[in-house]
Amino acid sequence: MQEQIRQEQEQRLRGKAENPEGKGTPKLKLKWKCREEGSKGGYSRDILLQLLQKYGEVLNLVLSSKKAGTAVAEFATIKAAELAVQNEVGLADNSLKISWLEGWPQGKDAPARWCQRGTMKASS
Secondary structure, three states: OHHHHHHHHHHHHHHHHHOOOOOOOOEEEEEOOOOOOOOOOOOOHHHHHHHHOOOOOEEEEEEOOOOOOEEEEEEOOHHHHHHHHHHOOEEOOEEOEEEEEEOOOOOOOOHHHEOHHHOEOOOO
16 A cells, blocks of 8 residues: 555656646546446446557546546646547547646646647637
């Protein structure tokens, strides 16, 4: 247990060193459709990790127990999160929508202006 806590602290420190703006570690919101009640839409924790880890280290992944088809992923680096937002589309039969929650790249106004795969939404 103490070893796990130590590792998590090291990961947080490493994330802060790579994210000097002090915005915290980059966190992304993941959304997908769950067509049937009780269905997970083809996504599980393992599948999501497999999809996201190709872009870099995933520190945490939490699937919502209250709202089916949603999760939050925390990355060790902004670059890894940015690559995931820009490139990941998810499963062929059920696409994954990814948006910024926290720790977005420097020079970007706010995560609400980002939509899936890193394109900008029109301002209203």
